[in-house]
Amino acid sequence: MTELAEISDYLVVGAGSAGCVVANRLSADPAMRVTLLEAGRRDTNPWIHIPVGYFRTMHNPDFDWCYRTEPDPGLAGRAIDWPRGKVLGGSSSLNGLLYVRGQRQDYDRWAQMGNPGWSWDEIGPIFEELETFQRGSGDGRGQSGPLQVSDPRLHRQICELWIEAAKAKGIPYNPDYNGPVQDGVGHFQLTVDKGRRCSAAKAFLAPIRDRQNLRIVTEAQALRIVIEEGRATGVEISRPDGSRQVLRARREVILCAGAIGSPQLLMLSGVGDAEALAGQGICVRHHSPEVGRNLQDHLQARLVFKCREATLNDEVRSLFNKARIGLEYALFRSGPMSMAASLVFGFLRTRPELATPDIQFHIQPWSADSPGEGVHPFSAFTQSVCQLRPESRGTVTLRTPDARDAPLIRPNYLSTQTDCDTIVAGIGIAREIARLEPLRSAISEEFRPAEDVQGYDETLSWARENSTTIYHPTGTCRMGADDRAVVDARLRVRGVEGLRVADCSIMPEIVSGNTNAPAMAIGAKLAAMVIEDRVAPALQPRTSYDRVA
Known part of the structure; x- marks a missing residue:
């Protein structure tokens, strides 16, 4: 295993709907070095950019994790496919392109559940800031954002x-x-610009690829988060040639691997139910029994x-x-x-x-x-x-202690x-x-x-x-004020310093609609909080790796 000499301020794991926004916002400060890791390939295949291309990319292992659930009693014992994007842009590169924010009441309820900063009054302006609604101005509709939203x-x-x-x-x-x-x-309104897909990679990465402080690494599957003395200090990855490397983060590691990938990585890194982790032979870093629980889907x-x-x-x-x-x-x-x-x-x-x-x-x-x-x-x-608002809750648990093995998905529909x-x-x-x-x-x-x-x-x-999934898994790293919640309202993982999660896994309850647009808003909200926390001296972590940079 080789440790890279290059140190980033922020390591972002997962270049999906949220991760692309996080990398865009954090790298806007040229003094901050950001590395964005994606297990999949670059989004060069033309079918990714043709709207109807999801017929070619979904269920294709070149672009899709091709997850499959366990047999579900609620579906008469059937196991079903759960497509998730494994390519730059994540699921936004192979989804159905529907742009839905959800109900304002969804976000107000998040705030009422003990998550300050997440009400519609605070999240609504983020949606407006991210988008350009091509139809024209409207109540709360943005006109200058990088994400193009159009009519069919x-x-x-x-x-x-x-x-x-x-x-x-x-x-x-x-x-x-x-x-x-x-x-x-x-x-429906669509993430389409002039007849071409406007994925998160297209909207938030393509315009900034010349930033010298942003490094985008594809075909880099995260194996675990490196946690030392209670702090996340890096990420171990595997490369296509089978080699393993450790990348280091001076300030924070930010998980944007989605409602399946983020809890899986936390558990592989020793953050989860202590008894279950020990049963897999994983060293327990922090007992967090709700990691992988609270799974919801439409x-x-x-x-x-x-x-x-x-x-x-x-x-x-x-x-x-x-x-x-x-x-x-x-x-x-x-x-x-x-x-x-x-x-x-x-x-x-x-x-x-x-x-x-x-x-x-x-x-x-x-x-x-x-x-x-x-x-x-x-x-x-x-x-x-x-x-829109199912009460049923499922789980994501480890199948094996190997990140290359898909976890066990039990939706409990x-x-x-x-x-x-x-x-x-x-x-x-x-x-x-x-x-x-x-x-x-x-x-x-x-x-x-x-x-x-x-x-x-x-x-x-x-x-x-x-019935089958409509591809909206959420909730497996629940945000909340109670001690059992996986992350707090600033998306910091409880029990581990320097580690946050920003994707649909943090939703305490699923939104009333498609999840691509909310994932982007979560990414933007996370980035704003990281920047806010960085200016407070008490929250500026310094580690031994500063001497290497």
């Missing part, structure tokens, strides 16, 4: 019919669900309806149409290749007494068993229904009555909308679930046997 360039009739049917049910049209009110139906039930008119399923089946689609994208950066995972949204309430929406719809003018596996061989569209009631109610609302004009006339068959699946028990059984 693709529209399809079946999705417009869905909007009209939802309006017939009394659901209002909402032109900006990232504005003051989330409720309603409308068109489960989606994907309802498929066969259509009487052509959908994207038909458009992509012939070589001629594929050539036409490719030419349209090459010439105009428009058409199906500019498409995000969904075109139309719905944020709805399953019960009128609820203060905010508790389900989210993703409407897609195509259908497939899974992105990356190809579309169905018939005309169809999809209504994806997910519960649909393990509470509220979660079961909500998914059944959401499926019922989707079927109601499908039976309203003008959408009803365009549907030839309720394909999945079949029309004869009726009643609470049958619908819940269908959901257990068919």
